[in-house]
Amino acid sequence: MTDTPPPASQQGWDRAEFTCGRCFVTVTATTEREYIRLVAGHKAQCPPTARATAS
Numbered sequence: 001m002t003d004t005p006p007p008a009s010q011q012g013w014d015r016a017e018f019t020c021g022r023c024f025v026t027v028t029a030t031t032e033r034e035y036i037r038l039v040a041g042h043k044a045q046c047p048p049t050a051r052a053t054a055s
């Protein structure tokens with residue numbers, strides 16, 4: 001079984017998801033740089049403990 005080599009755009013990074021452990025928001029990035037920026041940016045804005053459960 002020999003798979004044909006994927007295009008350059010799909011080699012290595014295809015899509016990466018990061019789920020925040022605080023607010024459980026999931027962000028999706030298509031490049032490593034974008035991933036790092038999204039994660040860092042989210043962590044900078046994510047509240048430490050957001051208790052907004054109004055029920």
Ligand SMILES: [Zn+2]
Nearest residue numbers: 020022023046
């Ligand atoms: Zn968060």
